[in-house]
Amino acid sequence: MHPKRRLSSRASGILSALNIPSNKELSGVYDGQWKGSGEAIESVCPTTGEVLARIRTASPADVSETLTKTREAYFQFRDVPAPRRGEILRQIREKLANKREELGALVTLEMGKIRSEGVGEVQEFIDICDYAVGLSRMMNGRIVASERPGHSILEVPNPLGVVAVLSAFNFPVAVYGWNLALSLAAGNATIWKPSPTTPLTSIAVTSIIAEVLSKNNLPGALAGLVTGGQPVGEVLVGSKEVELVSFTGSERVGRIVGQAVVSRFGKSILELGGNNASIVMPDADLSLAVPGVFFGAVGTAGQRCTSTRRLFLHRDIAPEFLQRLQKLYASLKPGDPLDDNTLLGPLHTPAAVNLYESTVEYLRSIDADILFGGKGYEMTPYYGGNFVQPTIAVPKSVEMSDRIWSTETFAPILNVAIFDELEEAIRWNNAVPQGLSSSLWTRDLRNVGKWTGPSGSDAGIVNVNAGTSGAEIGASFGGNKSTGWGRESGGDAWKQYVRWSACTINFSNEAPLAQGVNFNIE
Ligand code: UN1
Numbered sequence: 001m002h003p004k005r006r007l008s009s010r011a012s013g014i015l016s017a018l019n020i021p022s023n024k025e026l027s028g029v030y031d032g033q034w035k036g037s038g039e040a041i042e043s044v045c046p047t048t049g050e051v052l053a054r055i056r057t058a059s060p061a062d063v064s065e066t067l068t069k070t071r072e073a074y075f076q077f078r079d080v081p082a083p084r085r086g087e088i089l090r091q092i093r094e095k096l097a098n099k100r101e102e103l104g105a106l107v108t109l110e111m112g113k114i115r116s117e118g119v120g121e122v123q124e125f126i127d128i129c130d131y132a133v134g135l136s137r138m139m140n141g142r143i144v145a146s147e148r149p150g151h152s153i154l155e156v157p158n159p160l161g162v163v164a165v166l167s168a169f170n171f172p173v174a175v176y177g178w179n180l181a182l183s184l185a186a187g188n189a190t191i192w193k194p195s196p197t198t199p200l201t202s203i204a205v206t207s208i209i210a211e212v213l214s215k216n217n218l219p220g221a222l223a224g225l226v227t228g229g230q231p232v233g234e235v236l237v238g239s240k241e242v243e244l245v246s247f248t249g250s251e252r253v254g255r256i257v258g259q260a261v262v263s264r265f266g267k268s269i270l271e272l273g274g275n276n277a278s279i280v281m282p283d284a285d286l287s288l289a290v291p292g293v294f295f296g297a298v299g300t301a302g303q304r305c306t307s308t309r310r311l312f313l314h315r316d317i318a319p320e321f322l323q324r325l326q327k328l329y330a331s332l333k334p335g336d337p338l339d340d341n342t343l344l345g346p347l348h349t350p351a352a353v354n355l356y357e358s359t360v361e362y363l364r365s366i367d368a369d370i371l372f373g374g375k376g377y378e379m380t381p382y383y384g385g386n387f388v389q390p391t392i393a394v395p396k397s398v399e400m401s402d403r404i405w406s407t408e409t410f411a412p413i414l415n416v417a418i419f420d421e422l423e424e425a426i427r428w429n430n431a432v433p434q435g436l437s438s439s440l441w442t443r444d445l446r447n448v449g450k451w452t453g454p455s456g457s458d459a460g461i462v463n464v465n466a467g468t469s470g471a472e473i474g475a476s477f478g479g480n481k482s483t484g485w486g487r488e489s490g491g492d493a494w495k496q497y498v499r500w501s502a503c504t505i506n507f508s509n510e511a512p513l514a515q516g517v518n519f520n521i522e
């Protein structure tokens with residue numbers, strides 16, 4: 001047992017509002033029952049360094065057991081009519097909405113993002129539940145005209161099976177929400193492996209869903225939870241009992257996950273690195289563009305997949321833009337992300353601080369101009385917090401294959417380059433391996449056409465006068481190229497969570513073959 005410790009009142013209030021006990025080890029596995037026999041991990045607050053809780057994670061045997069329960073739950077749930085499944089989602093939505101502030105605060109406590117973003121992320125889960133409730137009456141197939149008389153061809157969506165969701169630390173609620181909502185509407189069972197550094201949030205979310213399932217006499221394993229690290233992920237990714245793996249994380253791990261899933265002919269949705277650019281034209285409204293880029297680069301302390309990492313400024317407006325942007329950066333004060341006035345919280349882990357520091361060091365080694373930041377803060381609100389200064393740098397080279405431009409650093413570092421023609425900036429936008437999000441700031445319709453057309457941005461998200469981050473749930477979310485081509489959330493994303501069948505039905509008294517083929521014995 002670990003020694004008794006007293007939790008700060010800052011943390012204990014948030015945990016108790018969600019009925020999370022702070023005086024004992026928590027079970028990090030749920031399959032209808034709370035359990036866990038794997039390693040113990042600690043949830044550490046990024047703001048203060050305090051240990052928030054100790055959690056017993058899943059052993060490989062726990063994962064297998066949970067998978068068995070999850071499959072049984074799927075067998076039961078697939079026969080529940082879709083609108084009835086929507087009703088379950090409506091109830092989950094209600095429960096989440098009732099706990100919106102409390103859950104948002106927990107995200108802030110455990111992940112470190114500021115409170116309005118923590119709450120916003122819970123809102124994103126609520127929104128996708130609304131969407132999936134509607135979807136539960138609209139997951140339509142099609143009737144295709146047959147070339148044969150007295151025949152109909154139907155394209156039919158049916159439930160798929162078990163969906164494993166492997167989510168990242170930076171959106172510990174919303175990304176699971178996108179997947180769970182579509183997966184349940186489609187009639188599947190879900191098993192969730194959250195990031196090992198945000199176990200408390202996953203336990204709180206799972207408890208809320210479990211209550212709804214139990215009230216409706218449905219098995220808890222419909223929304224199973226297996227906390228833990230790589231060994232847990234490996235079992236899920238390798239298991240034939242998992243039809244679809246939805247993975248959010250780095251390109252490095254995504255490559256391993258994608259290959260493992262395809263080698264057993266499973267389905268995957270990959271949401272990997274972003275290396276997103278904003279382009280600012282001389283005709284842009286700078287009163288929108290400057291704060292837009294500021295939020296894109298500094299919001300969530302630069303820890304969104306969609307964060308703005310590259311900024312391409314037209315030569316005519318570059319000096320003014322940078323001056324105004326630096327003014328905003330200078331006004332930032334690091335603070336407790338729970339405090340409503342704070343815009344800049346800590347990075348999630350000390351490892352992220354190291355990554356930030358080594359990238360800044362590299363920028364110095366290549367003689368980049370560091371216009372702002374480049375170090376930690378001398379005065380931070382808490383001694384144990386992972387605070388760093390958001391950084392603006394102008395590398396000498398604009399060769400996009402150079403490491404500084406072509407790799408995603410998950411920290412608030414914005415690299416700037418100056419261009420003369422939009423075509424050049426679009427070429428830079430597209431010249432990196434990743435293709436998640438992109439944004440153009442302009443008032444000229446001709447630029448908009450170029451940007452969104454065949455020779456425009458090759459990213460999955462192509463915005464105009466809106467930053468790279470902060471997408472709504474209604475459109476499908478995801479990126480191209482090394483971002484993995486996955487799509488989640490709205491749009492047609494639901495179509496990946498079902499198995500499609502083409503059903504030819506002959507209701508005539510003849511049995512003609514298609515394409516006029518003759519196969520008669522005469
Ligand atoms: C992520 O960073 O993994 O568009 C998801 C956004 C959010 C989701 C980001 N709605 O920034």
